[in-house]
Amino acid sequence: MIALFFLLIVFAMALMGWFPIVLAQVYLILSAVTLLMYGLDKLFAINKKQRISEKTLHVVALLGGWPGAYLGQQLFKHKTSKKTFMRTFWFLVFINAVVLAVICKLY
Known part of the structure; x- marks a missing residue:
């Protein structure tokens, strides 16, 4: 739910002119690719x-x-369940949000 809400907000902000629409498209495309990567990695893990x-x-x-x-x-x-992985993941989400805020400020 968090992810879908974020993507909707990003597209709304792009449509309001806070940053280029292409940035919202990049988020959507990279999110789809990353979702696929997680699915494949899980499948690879199951099949060794x-x-x-x-x-x-x-x-x-x-x-x-x-x-x-x-x-x-x-x-x-x-x-x-991998605590170090999840800690790093949420840190990267934070960094991504900071960069997005800077882009909004500069655009």
Whole structure:
């Protein structure tokens, strides 16, 4: 719910001219890609295949895919019990929010 609400707010802010619409589109695309990555990583884990690295999941989340990462965590019950992973994830969400606020201020 948090992720969908955030994406709606981002699109509303872009439509109001707070930042370029392309930024909202990037959030949506990266979120979809990240959600897919979490689903694949969960499938790989179940089937004992080579996994997507945590670093890669974090980088994509930081770049704007965190709403999809959050949805993937909840939907697939993936990575939610790893405290260090989740602590890093929420720190990256915070950094992403700060960067978005700076972009809004400068635009």
